[in-house]
Amino acid sequence: MENLLDIRNLHVSYRGRGGDNPVVKGISFSLGRERLGIVGESGSGKSTVGRALLKLLPTAKITADRMQFGSTDLLTCREKDMLRVRGRRMSMILQDPKFSLNPVHRVGDQVAEAYRMHSDASAKAAKQRTLEMLEAVQIRDPERVFGLYPHEVSGGMGQRIMIAMMLIPEPEIIIADEPTSALDVTVRMQVLKILDELVISKGIGLIMISHDLNLVRNFCDRVLVMRSGEFVEERQARDLKNAEHPYTRGLLAAQPHIGGNRGPLPVLNRGQTNSVATTEATP
Numbered sequence: 001m002e003n004l005l006d007i008r009n010l011h012v013s014y015r016g017r018g019g020d021n022p023v024v025k026g027i028s029f030s031l032g033r034e035r036l037g038i039v040g041e042s043g044s045g046k047s048t049v050g051r052a053l054l055k056l057l058p059t060a061k062i063t064a065d066r067m068q069f070g071s072t073d074l075l076t077c078r079e080k081d082m083l084r085v086r087g088r089r090m091s092m093i094l095q096d097p098k099f100s101l102n103p104v105h106r107v108g109d110q111v112a113e114a115y116r117m118h119s120d121a122s123a124k125a126a127k128q129r130t131l132e133m134l135e136a137v138q139i140r141d142p143e144r145v146f147g148l149y150p151h152e153v154s155g156g157m158g159q160r161i162m163i164a165m166m167l168i169p170e171p172e173i174i175i176a177d178e179p180t181s182a183l184d185v186t187v188r189m190q191v192l193k194i195l196d197e198l199v200i201s202k203g204i205g206l207i208m209i210s211h212d213l214n215l216v217r218n219f220c221d222r223v224l225v226m227r228s229g230e231f232v233e234e235r236q237a238r239d240l241k242n243a244e245h246p247y248t249r250g251l252l253a254a255q256p257h258i259g260g261n262r263g264p265l266p267v268l269n270r271g272q273t274n275s276v277a278t279t280e281a282t283p
């Protein structure tokens with residue numbers, strides 16, 4: 001498979017008063033035209049990995065042996081060149097669209113602007129393309145939605161608008177950081193379906209960051225399990241149920257089952273023993 005991304009020995013540390021705090025500790029992976037999931041508990045460093053790829057970490061120190069994106073060396077890429085990578089070739093969809101959309105501009109204008117920043121399209125052509133894109137993310141009345149302000153759209157619609165905005169320059173890679181965790185279940189499935197179809201039809205590489213192992217297992221092709229800044233396991237998604245690492249097994253066991261026996265929730269043991277402590281189930 002053609003590699004879009006090749007990352008070797010990536011380290012990221014945040015600078016703090018007590019010195020550098022390493023949060024990503026030497027991870028390596030590659031990404032083809034596929035759906036790659038990164039899962040792990042809160043604080044394991046998933047978002048930091050996503051942001052490091054886009055060099056969106058002004059206060060962090062990033063080092064690696066290799067950070068190659070197509071013919072672009074992200075390690076040596078200067079900020080001026082990163083501006084051309086971000087948004088146009090590699091986009092990030094964030095958890096909450098409210099923080100990403102500007103409240104004082106109509107949503108349609110913001111999507112159109114995202115397009116014009118990366119192309120020399122006229123205002124009219126950009127509006128046309130925006131309407132098409134809004135339709136592609138299954139917004140039924142694009143003309144009307146174009147003229148709404150961010151506070152006038154629901155969470156699910158806001159998230160679809162964000163996806164339209166990230167997709168309109170036709171990036172090669174999309175990093176989706178918990179893109180659906182603020183959405184209810186039905187809207188979540190719609191948004192995932194849209195992402196899925198776009199990945200397949202446009203041959204995009206997708207990195208899906210989530211703490212939800214079930215979601216990633218059903219949605220992705222391949223899954224990397226992250227713990228305390230390291231990858232502990234890599235599996236084909238369909239093979240995840242056979243995971244061997246105790247941490248992965250712990251994450252699996254911590255997932256809710258519908259209709260399963262309701263015993264006490266297993267407790268993840270983060271100690272050195274690498275084991276999962278389970279409290280005894282009551283009958």
Ligand SMILES: Nc1ncnc2c1ncn2[C@@H]1O[C@H](COP(=O)(O)OP(=O)(O)OP(=O)(O)O)[C@@H](O)[C@H]1O
Nearest residue numbers: 014023040041042043044045046047048049059211
């Ligand atoms: N800007 C920052 N400055 C200092 N430390 C940070 C910063 N951002 C994150 N961290 C720390 O880095 C570690 C990894 O954070 P990160 O946000 O990457 O985790 P995550 O796996 O995405 O978690 P979550 O599932 O909660 O989103 C955490 O301990 C966090 O407190």
Ligand SMILES: [Mg+2]
Nearest residue numbers: 046047048177
């Ligand atoms: Mg995160």
